[in-house]
Amino acid sequence: MTKLQFNGSPRPTLGIEIELGLVDRQTMALSSACKRLLEHLPDEKGEFYKPELMQCCIELNSDVSDTVADARGDLEKKLRTVQAACDELDLGLWWGGTHPFSRWQDQCVTQTERYQSLVELLQEMARRLITHGLHVHVGVESGDKAVMICDRIMQYLPTLLALSASSPFWQGRDTGLASQRSKIMEGLPTAGLPTLMRNWSEYVWLVNHMVETGFINTIREIWWDVRPHHNFGTVEVRVCDMPGNMDDVCGLAALVQCLVRYLSDEIDEGTYQFDCHPMMIRQNKWRASRFGLAAPLVNSYNYRSQSVPEVAEKLGRQLRDVSQELGCEAELEHVVAISKSSNGAIQQRAVLERTGQKTEVVRQLIEAARI
Structure with a gap:
C-alpha cells in the first residue's frame, strides 16, 4: 500500500481556490476558451491559473x-490579470455555481490524459459537471487532527452551503433549488458528505483500497464536501457553491478558517466529541440546497429548527474571539450580513424577475463582480 505523508502546518494558514465560468461577451453563453485564455496569462499560470475538467472553466488559486485579507489581495491581483486577458478575448468571468442557460451537452472536455481517463471512468456523470465551487484550505498540524476536524466540521457544512448557494438554474430552467450544483456533485461516487474516518490510518487505508480496486484512478478523484489534503497539510472545505462576488468569498473563507481553528483548539483541550447522527447532517444539507438562506436548519443538539440568520449570528458570537486572533473579524461579520440579505441564488432570480432574460442575469452579475 502507498504511504501518504501529511505535510502538516503549525499555523492555521489559508488558501482559497475559486472556479469561474468563461462566457462569450456577445452571447453570454459558456465558452470553451480556457486554452486560449491560459495562453494570454503569465508564465506561472500552471501554479495559480489552472484548467478544469471542462474548457469553459478556469480555477484561480491564492498563495x-x-x-x-492577504489571500484577498493576492486573488484580486490575479483576477485583474485574468480580467485583462478576458477583455482582450471578449470573454467574461461568471461567478456562480451553475450557468443560467448553457447546456452541459455543448461543453468540451479539457484534453489531458487525466481528464480523459476520468470521463472514461465516470461517463455522463463527468460530462455534466458544468459546475463551479469555492474551496478553502486551512492548515493543521497532523493527519489525525485533519481527520478529526473533517468529522467535527460536518455539522456546519449545511450552513456554509446555504450561505453560498448560487446555482438555481440548470439547462435553462429554474430547478426550484438554491443549489443545483450540490445535487450534481452528489451524483459522483466519491462526492458529497465523506464517510466515517476515525484517524489518519483509516483514511490512508480507504484511499489505497479505492485506488487498488479501480474505484478511482487517483486520490485527486475524492471530491468530498470536506477532506484532508496531505500534500498541502490542510483541511479542505469544498461544499460551497461559487459565490457571486469577492466579499462573499472572503466572508465564507473567514468562517471556514475560524471553524477549523476553533475545532482544532477544542481537540487540543480534550473536548468530548458530540455524536451528531449523519442523517441529521444529510437532512440539513438537503434543506440548504433546496431553500438556501430560507432553509430551516435542525439543531443537532436540541432538534429544533433554526433559521440561517439565527445560526449565522450564533456562529458569529461563538467565533468572535477566534476571528480577532486570526485578523478576520470584519470578514466574519460579513457572513452574518449575507444571511440577512441575499446570496447568489437570490440575486440571480431577482435579475431574471426584473429583466425576464437569462442573458441579463449573466451580463449584470458579471459586471457587478468585476474587481
Missing part, C-alpha cells in the same frame, strides 16, 4: 496566506 498560502496567514489572513483572509
Whole structure:
C-alpha cells in the first residue's frame, strides 16, 4: 500500500481556490476558451491559473496566506490579470455555481490524459459537471487532527452551503433549488458528505483500497464536501457553491478558517466529541440546497429548527474571539450580513424577475463582480 505523508502546518494558514465560468461577451453563453485564455496569462499560470475538467472553466488559486485579507489581495491581483486577458478575448468571468442557460451537452472536455481517463471512468456523470465551487484550505498540524476536524466540521457544512448557494438554474430552467450544483456533485461516487474516518490510518487505508480496486484512478478523484489534503497539510472545505462576488468569498473563507481553528483548539483541550447522527447532517444539507438562506436548519443538539440568520449570528458570537486572533473579524461579520440579505441564488432570480432574460442575469452579475 502507498504511504501518504501529511505535510502538516503549525499555523492555521489559508488558501482559497475559486472556479469561474468563461462566457462569450456577445452571447453570454459558456465558452470553451480556457486554452486560449491560459495562453494570454503569465508564465506561472500552471501554479495559480489552472484548467478544469471542462474548457469553459478556469480555477484561480491564492498563495498560502496567514489572513483572509492577504489571500484577498493576492486573488484580486490575479483576477485583474485574468480580467485583462478576458477583455482582450471578449470573454467574461461568471461567478456562480451553475450557468443560467448553457447546456452541459455543448461543453468540451479539457484534453489531458487525466481528464480523459476520468470521463472514461465516470461517463455522463463527468460530462455534466458544468459546475463551479469555492474551496478553502486551512492548515493543521497532523493527519489525525485533519481527520478529526473533517468529522467535527460536518455539522456546519449545511450552513456554509446555504450561505453560498448560487446555482438555481440548470439547462435553462429554474430547478426550484438554491443549489443545483450540490445535487450534481452528489451524483459522483466519491462526492458529497465523506464517510466515517476515525484517524489518519483509516483514511490512508480507504484511499489505497479505492485506488487498488479501480474505484478511482487517483486520490485527486475524492471530491468530498470536506477532506484532508496531505500534500498541502490542510483541511479542505469544498461544499460551497461559487459565490457571486469577492466579499462573499472572503466572508465564507473567514468562517471556514475560524471553524477549523476553533475545532482544532477544542481537540487540543480534550473536548468530548458530540455524536451528531449523519442523517441529521444529510437532512440539513438537503434543506440548504433546496431553500438556501430560507432553509430551516435542525439543531443537532436540541432538534429544533433554526433559521440561517439565527445560526449565522450564533456562529458569529461563538467565533468572535477566534476571528480577532486570526485578523478576520470584519470578514466574519460579513457572513452574518449575507444571511440577512441575499446570496447568489437570490440575486440571480431577482435579475431574471426584473429583466425576464437569462442573458441579463449573466451580463449584470458579471459586471457587478468585476474587481
